[in-house]
Amino acid sequence: MEFNPILPDAYKNSEFLLLGNIDPALQIKVMEQMTTRPKLIVLDTMNFWMDIAMDNLKKAISMVDVLTINDSEARQLSGEYSVVKAAKKILKMGPKYLVIKKGEHGALLFHQDSVFFAPALPLEEVFDPTGAGDTFAGGFLGHIAKTRDISFDNMKRAIIYGSAMASFCVEKFGTEKLKELTDDVIQNRVNEFIDLVQFDIDLV
Amino acid sequence: MEFNPILPDAYKNSEFLLLGNIDPALQIKVMEQMTTRPKLIVLDTMNFWMDIAMDNLKKAISMVDVLTINDSEARQLSGEYSVVKAAKKILKMGPKYLVIKKGEHGALLFHQDSVFFAPALPLEEVFDPTGAGDTFAGGFLGHIAKTRDISFDNMKRAIIYGSAMASFCVEKFGTEKLKELTDDVIQNRVNEFIDLVQFDIDLV
Structure with missing residues (x-):
């Protein structure tokens, strides 16, 4: 029995789509069920899928606007050690924006020849x-969905909101801290x- | 035969003093030769001196205004894993400012309850x-000596200039790149x- 996500009709024309870190074949299935192409699709993934499903992952990546990975995954995906070179290669794979998460060392946002830290x-x-990574992604796309602005300048703000949300996440167990925020x-x-x-x- | 730095008279009333990473006993000897207390003393050190000369190092640190170390050294010096907790402890050892260098991950400047990244x-x-670390220290104090302003706001600018100089240093071999800068x-x-x-x- 395989997990096979079926989107409710009400979800099929969502403006903003965040594909969590699962099998890229399923991420593709979700995108294929959308009746309208979302304004922005964000894909989160990890080294595990690069190890066992690189072809499907590259296909999924080619269909999205924003890719979020960590620095070692950026190296693995691109074959480049320098994150700047890695980012240039990955931006040629399809996404217009690349977020490289570095945990306690912050996050980089690459877009064309620009970079924001x-x-x-x-x-x-x-x-x-x-x-923390999922909370970052949620805060990031939450800000964009709320403002409905997908400019680079607003993406920078979204990175800050994502980082702020992630900083709360790690202060308590599970979602405890997030639930009490104002x-x-x-x-x-x-x-x-x-x-x-x-x-x-x-x-x- | 031991290295025993003797300051030329003309150096003894320098306004700004950068103590490079050497035996803390020598760093103290240099400070003791100053006829006027400098406006700002910066001390750079490393784990090696923490391993073999911690008492002298702590004495030297207590005499300076700015300490520059990396994150693992901050942990070793303070016994705290969290760099925020480490910084709080180290600021109680004497320096008014603490710079924690994180290499490719940037640098933190701590002062009282404030932090700049x-x-x-x-x-x-x-x-x-x-x-890169020495170039950072040189760019940092070079900016302060040029502007003769030791406020926290100017220290922030100094950190940026230090980081900029360090970024040049690593692009070529030795001092090659630094010598050709305009x-x-x-x-x-x-x-x-x-x-x-x-x-x-x-x-x-």
Whole structure:
């Protein structure tokens, strides 16, 4: 018995589609059930699928707008050690945007010849990192779906929101911390990201 | 025969002092030769001195304003795994500022309860990382000495200049690339750092 996802009719014309980290054959099946091409499709995957299902994975990747993987997976997928070179190769495989997640070292967003970097918030205590990547993806696409803006500038904001959500995720067990969040708490956390990287240089 | 640094008279009232990574006993000897307390003293060190000369190192650290170490050294020096907790402990040892260098993952600047993060520039090719840490320290204090401003805001700019200089260092062998730099090339590189982390979020 295989898992075979059947989309409810109400889902088939969703504007935003996040394909979680499962067998790329199933990710393709989900995309094929969409009656309207979503405004933005995000695909998350991992080294396991690169090891056992690279052909299907490359097909799935060619059909999406945003790919999210970690740095070692970017190296494996591209055969390039430099993440910059890896990103250039991967952007030729189909996605217009590539997010490279580096855990406690932040995340990079590549688009054409541009790159944006969002740090991870330095935390006093990391209680449980389980789910941080999924929370990042959810926060990322959640911001885009809420604003319905798929520009590069808004993707940068989405990376910050994703990073903020992930920083909450790791502070408690499972979804505990996420369930108790309020808008104020989230905005304060986003402010911490702004403070973390903000500097003023007057160029000559 | 031991190396015993004797400062020329003209150096003894320098406003800015960078103590390179040598035996902390020698770093102390240099400080003791200063006739005027410098406006800012920066000390660079490494795990080796923590292993064999921790007492002298702690004495040296207690006499300086800025300490630069990497993340594993911050853990070793403090006995704390979390870099945030490590930074809090180290700031109690004397320095007002702590720079934690994370190589390709950037650098953190801690001061009181504030933290600033500067990414490393994602480079297509790293030819030779030798000297990147020293180049960072030189660019950092070079900016401060040029501007003679030791505020936290200016330290942030100094971290960016240090990171920019380090990014040049690794692109060629030894000091080759650094010797051919012009102001324009440096400013363009600093601009890349601005683009790398810049985002606009309108908070509600």
